[in-house]
Amino acid sequence: MQNIKNNNIVLIGFMGCGKGTIARKLSKASGIFAVDTDDLIESLANKTIKEIFEKYGEDYFRQLEKSCALWCEKSLTNTIISTGGGFYKQKNLNKIGTIVYLQTSFQDIIDGFKQSKNYLKKLEKRPLFKDEKEAKKLYDSRVMSYKMVADKIVDIRGKKTKDILKEILR
Ligand code: S3P
Numbered sequence: 001m002q003n004i005k006n007n008n009i010v011l012i013g014f015m016g017c018g019k020g021t022i023a024r025k026l027s028k029a030s031g032i033f034a035v036d037t038d039d040l041i042e043s044l045a046n047k048t049i050k051e052i053f054e055k056y057g058e059d060y061f062r063q064l065e066k067s068c069a070l071w072c073e074k075s076l077t078n079t080i081i082s083t084g085g086g087f088y089k090q091k092n093l094n095k096i097g098t099i100v101y102l103q104t105s106f107q108d109i110i111d112g113f114k115q116s117k118n119y120l121k122k123l124e125k126r127p128l129f130k131d132e133k134e135a136k137k138l139y140d141s142r143v144m145s146y147k148m149v150a151d152k153i154v155d156i157r158g159k160k161t162k163d164i165l166k167e168i169l170r
Helices: 019-030 037-045 049-056 058-075 106-115 119-124 132-149 161-169
Strands: 009-012 034-036 080-082 098-103 152-155
Touching: 009 019, 019 034, 019 080, 019 161, 034 037, 037 049, 037 058, 049 058, 098 132, 106 119, 106 132, 152 161
Parallel strands: 009 080, 009 098, 034 080, 098 152
Antiparallel strands: none
8 A cells, every 4th residue: 555646546437336335345444544526525515416416517516526636636645535437537637546447337337226225315416327328328438438547447346345355455
């Protein structure tokens, strides 16, 4: 952990791939605190992601993501950072920390959502996932970019959490 950029780990990947869950488990396993960019944005705006999209639109949300990325670069060290699915586009991403892409298939994401108890709540936070066909298009359009910006790609399909954590920390 000593030689990673800013000593931060930045988890990127598509909506619903489990960035927040992995971040929390990584935090527990390593004793390093974790933050989530969507939570930071919600606190700054004092609004939920759903409200931000509904009241101000996606462009405004992306501006908040930019402010958040600049703040992360300036203010965070020795932190695990889980990000929103579109955060990978931030120009300063590689200055924030070591970027780990949690790679999985669209089908696994859909299956994960459908199996989850709070399915509707999860969809609320994700206005860009309301329409499955549109979400698939978005996934296809982003897959290559996630790989390109990543310092490390961890394929999480069918893996046990403890093995995913080991791979991230290796
Ligand atoms: C988004 C992903 C969401 C949230 C917002 C936009 C995206 O976060 O930031 O709804 O553009 O992919 P999760 O990846 O945690 O779902």
